[in-house]
Amino acid sequence: MKSTKLQIQNTNGHNLNAFLELPANQKPNYYAIFAHCFTCSSTLNTVKNISRTLTTHGFGVVRFDFTGLGRSEGEFSESHFSGNVADILAVHEYIKSNYAAPSLLVGHSLGGAAVLVAASQLNDIKAVATIGAPANVSHVKHLFSHDIHKIQDDADVQVNIGGRPFVINQEFVSDFDKTDLPVIVKNLRKPLLIMHSPIDTIVGIENAKELYVHAHHPKSFISLDNADHLLTNERDSMYAGNMIGAWVDRYFPKQENAMLATEGEQLIAHLNLVEDNFTTKIQMKNHNLIADEPISVGGDDFGPSPYQLLYASLAACTTMTLKMYADRKGWDLQEVFVYISHRKKKNAELGIELEKPTRLDFITKKLKFIGDLSEEQKQRLKEIAAKCPVHKTLASQVVFESEVV
Numbered sequence: 001m002k003s004t005k006l007q008i009q010n011t012n013g014h015n016l017n018a019f020l021e022l023p024a025n026q027k028p029n030y031y032a033i034f035a036h037c038f039t040c041s042s043t044l045n046t047v048k049n050i051s052r053t054l055t056t057h058g059f060g061v062v063r064f065d066f067t068g069l070g071r072s073e074g075e076f077s078e079s080h081f082s083g084n085v086a087d088i089l090a091v092h093e094y095i096k097s098n099y100a101a102p103s104l105l106v107g108h109s110l111g112g113a114a115v116l117v118a119a120s121q122l123n124d125i126k127a128v129a130t131i132g133a134p135a136n137v138s139h140v141k142h143l144f145s146h147d148i149h150k151i152q153d154d155a156d157v158q159v160n161i162g163g164r165p166f167v168i169n170q171e172f173v174s175d176f177d178k179t180d181l182p183v184i185v186k187n188l189r190k191p192l193l194i195m196h197s198p199i200d201t202i203v204g205i206e207n208a209k210e211l212y213v214h215a216h217h218p219k220s221f222i223s224l225d226n227a228d229h230l231l232t233n234e235r236d237s238m239y240a241g242n243m244i245g246a247w248v249d250r251y252f253p254k255q256e257n258a259m260l261a262t263e264g265e266q267l268i269a270h271l272n273l274v275e276d277n278f279t280t281k282i283q284m285k286n287h288n289l290i291a292d293e294p295i296s297v298g299g300d301d302f303g304p305s306p307y308q309l310l311y312a313s314l315a316a317c318t319t320m321t322l323k324m325y326a327d328r329k330g331w332d333l334q335e336v337f338v339y340i341s342h343r344k345k346k347n348a349e350l351g352i353e354l355e356k357p358t359r360l361d362f363i364t365k366k367l368k369f370i371g372d373l374s375e376e377q378k379q380r381l382k383e384i385a386a387k388c389p390v391h392k393t394l395a396s397q398v399v400f401e402s403e404v405v
Helices: 045-055 081-098 110-119 137-150 170-175 181-186 206-214 234-251 306-329 375-385 389-395
Strands: 002-009 015-022 030-035 059-064 104-108 127-131 157-161 164-168 192-196 219-223 268-270 280-283 288-291 332-346 359-372
Touching: 002 059, 002 081, 015 045, 015 081, 030 045, 030 081, 030 110, 045 059, 045 104, 045 234, 059 081, 081 110, 104 110, 110 127, 110 181, 127 234, 181 206, 192 206, 192 234, 206 219, 219 234, 288 306, 306 332, 306 359, 306 375, 306 389, 359 375
Parallel strands: 030 059, 030 104, 104 127, 127 192, 192 219
Antiparallel strands: 002 015, 015 059, 157 164, 268 280, 280 288, 332 359
C-alpha cells in the first residue's frame, strides 16, 4: 500500500490536507473518496482502516480533512454542512483532473450525509456507502444544543462539542437546516449501501431506516452489530471496509488487476515505512494478501505474520495433496484438518548429533481425517502429507539469489 500526501485547494482558497491510499500494485482500478465524521479528521483510525481495506479491493482512496479540521486550512466555523459538500466536490475535481474521476463515495456519520448530497451533484459517482449517517442533517445540532443560546447574529462563539472547544457562528448553525436529505436520497437513483450499528447512541438506528425507506433500489443495508458510532474497535472498521469492497464489486465492471512491473516474478510485496509499521501488501495477478506483525512486537495485527503465512502455505498444500490422492484412490475422505505449529528446539532434543550444538526449526503437523477410512488408509495419508510440494521444499536444501533492482 502506498500513501501519497496531497494538498487540495477548495473554492475558498484553503488547502485541504489529504492522503491518497493506493493498492500494493499502485494502480487502482477505481478511485473513492472518504468523508470523515463531524469534528473528526482523516487520521482517525476508523478512516485509515476502512480506506486501507478498500485498497485491497483495487481502490485508490482519498481521505481528507474538512475545512478547519485536522491539518486543513480555514476555521471550523467555515466547516458547516454546505462547506463539507463543497470540500468533497473540490477533492473530486482534483482527483479527476490529476488521476481519474472518483466513482465511489464513502461517508461516516455527518460525512455520510455529505457524500449523499455530493453524489447527487456528480455524474461520475456510480455508488455511495454511508456508515452511521443521520437521516436529517440538522441532527448534529444536538451536540452543541446546550450552547445555542449563546449564538447571536454573526458573532463568533466558542462552544463545547464532545469535550472539545470549537468556534461557531449563526451561519454555521442555520446551514444545517438548509438540506432536505430524505428528498435528495429519494432522487439519488444510484446504488446505495447503508451501514449502521443497532446500538449506536450518537446517531440512532432509526436514521438508517429512514434513509433506506426513502432510497430507491438498488439499495442495501448491513448491520454493524455491537459496534459503537465511531467504530473504535478495529475489527468493526476492517469489517466495514471489506463489506463495502465486496458490495460495490457488483456495480463496477470487472477489471484485470494490472500488476506493478515485476519483471516476470510471481508476486510483489510492498511496505510503506513512512505510513506503516510492518503492514505489508502482497499482490499477485488475481489475489492480494496483507501481512503484519502482532501488536506485541510493534505491528498493527492487520494480517497474518510472515511465519503464519508460511504455515498457511504448508497446511493448504497438505490438504490439497491429500484430496488429490484420496480422489485418485477412490477413498471416502470427506474432510481434512491440518494443525501446524513451529518452534525452535535444541538438536540434542531432536536426537540429532551436530559438531556445534544449535537450535533447529521444529514444525509439527497434526492431521485429522473425516470419512470412512481404515487405520491403514489413515497411515498412508499421513505418509502422503509429507510429500506435498511445500513440505518437500521446506525439508530440502533451498538456494536463494537476491539482487537489487
